[in-house]
Structure formats: C-alpha cells, structure tokens
Amino acid sequence: MTFGQVQGQARAERVLSGMLESGRIPSAVVFFGLEGVGKSLLAVEFAKTLLCRSRGGQEPACGLCPDCLNADRRIHPDLAVVNAQYQAALLEAEAAKQKSLRVDTIRHLRRDMEMRSLTGNWKIAVVEEAHTLETEAANALLKILEEPNEKTLWILVTSQRERMPRTVLSRCFSVAFAPLPAEVVAAILQRRGVAPERAAAAAALCEGSAGRALELAAGEYPQAFHAGPLAAFQAADRLPRESYLARSEAEAALFAAAQDLRLKHLQGALPFARVERPLRELQRLRQALRSNADPRVVLTLAGLAVQDACRAPGSPL
Numbered sequence: 001m002t003f004g005q006v007q008g009q010a011r012a013e014r015v016l017s018g019m020l021e022s023g024r025i026p027s028a029v030v031f032f033g034l035e036g037v038g039k040s041l042l043a044v045e046f047a048k049t050l051l052c053r054s055r056g057g058q059e060p061a062c063g064l065c066p067d068c069l070n071a072d073r074r075i076h077p078d079l080a081v082v083n084a085q086y087q088a089a090l091l092e093a094e095a096a097k098q099k100s101l102r103v104d105t106i107r108h109l110r111r112d113m114e115m116r117s118l119t120g121n122w123k124i125a126v127v128e129e130a131h132t133l134e135t136e137a138a139n140a141l142l143k144i145l146e147e148p149n150e151k152t153l154w155i156l157v158t159s160q161r162e163r164m165p166r167t168v169l170s171r172c173f174s175v176a177f178a179p180l181p182a183e184v185v186a187a188i189l190q191r192r193g194v195a196p197e198r199a200a201a202a203a204a205l206c207e208g209s210a211g212r213a214l215e216l217a218a219g220e221y222p223q224a225f226h227a228g229p230l231a232a233f234q235a236a237d238r239l240p241r242e243s244y245l246a247r248s249e250a251e252a253a254l255f256a257a258a259q260d261l262r263l264k265h266l267q268g269a270l271p272f273a274r275v276e277r278p279l280r281e282l283q284r285l286r287q288a289l290r291s292n293a294d295p296r297v298v299l300t301l302a303g304l305a306v307q308d309a310c311r312a313p314g315s316p317l
C-alpha cells in the first residue's frame, strides 16, 4: 500500500488503488469512519496521486514535484481542502467559531471547481466534517453532484455519516475506514515524540482513533483529578473562559476519565463494583454537558466521581 504515511487503512487504500488501476474515478466519494483514523490524510494523498504530473496519475505520487509539494502545503491551485480554517479565511472570521459549513462556502467552491485546471489536470475538493453542511449548503452541493464536470472529484470526509443527507450520500461512492489497531496508534504517537509508556496507555484508551490518542497523551486528564483533595475544583477553575472551549475540554476530560476507569477495571486494578457507579455518573454527566449543563459543574462532579472510584481500599490512586 503506497499512499504516503497513512497506516492501518489497507482496505480503504485497496478500494482507491482499484479506482486508479481501472481508470474509473467517481466524481464524488465519501470517506467515513471514526475521527482521527487517517481519512483526511488519505484524501489528500489520493488527491496528490491524481495531481502528480511526474507520475502521471499512477500511485505512488512522487512526493517531490511541484504538484506534490504544493498539495502538501495546501496551496495547489487544483486542490481545495475545505474546513473551518478555509471557511474562516473566506468569510474573514474566526476559525474556532466555524461550527458548520455554509452555503457561501459551497458556492465559492463551485466557482473554483468550474474553472478549468491550468494544467488540464484534475480539480479536487476535500470537504472535511462534511456532516456539518448546513441544509442550504447540502442542497447546493447536491446540485453540483447531480451534474458533475469532467475531471472533478469531491471527497467528503465525515465521522458522522448518519448525519449527512441521504440525497448527497446517494451521489457518492462510499469508502469505509476502520478503527486503528492499538499498536498502530502507539507507533504513530511515538513518532510524534510521545514516550512509549504514555503512547501505549493512550493507544489502549482511544478506541482506535489516533486523533483521540494524541489528545489523551497531551491532555492532563485523568491524572489532574488525582492531584490532591481539591483537584476536582481546581480542574474546573482552570477551564477556559469561552464556554465552547470549556465545553469541549470538559467533554475530553470525561472521555479520558471513563476510559481510564474501564482500563483499570480490565487490568484488574479496580473491581466492577467500584467502577460501575462512577461510570454511570460519567455517562450521565456527558449527557448533561450535551444538554448545556455548566461545564465547570460537570467537570467538578466528574472529578469527584473518579476520586470516589479510586479511593476504594486496596486500589491504586
């Protein structure tokens, strides 16, 4: 398998290789699967293979020609990678506030995709978080997909395919991405400088998502809950002021804490009787957070639940 640095996605790579070998490239594909398993990475690698003129559309892309280098730097004129940053630049707004893809973005893309490639090559749009397309944006995209231009490729990337309109999905060739094996995740983390032990622990907790594992390895939870009797309150005090940032940090902390309890139970460090109630509590808090509960309160209660579980006689702190 030869699509750049992508790992653990042999099946998806085989599907894409098959397209290249047969010369039958659909005008729209949807890459779906858990977040952080290499979907966007493989989308850009696939685009590079089509754009690389020194290899003439055969895999692997050379990785050295101007087409490949410009695609890597996201400045290739025939490749648009659409995400919050892209939309923010277009609307002259803040990237962190781009929570959905707007119709103006799709209209802009349409004009871009309709322009003939200067090199007579492919025009490719990679749309990340495609499930965040607003209704009007999805309708605009649907119109484009119904009458595709020649040598244009739309790659829609999503971790929540069930949230995408069926009308759009019905126009796309689906490519499934699998959760990554723990050893692949651990290797990815170690290449990014995470110490082997921490990499292995995060890999065991991440449910096959390298993205989540990186967050877990970089994050301070659940360790921060064990930093003394006031740790749960102190953690809440440290949350960012912006509520959307506080919310996402609290959500990551709840996930890390729950996974850590599950792992401790699996390793025999905590009996089921000790983790059952805290896990139920963490689940309840996760739901409360989604229904707009105060992230500070949620994080404090989560910290107390975790401390409660680990304070059992004979169990490690």
Ligand SMILES: [Zn+2]
Pocket: 052, 053, 054, 055, 061, 062, 063, 064, 065, 066, 067, 068, 069
């Ligand atoms: Zn190249």
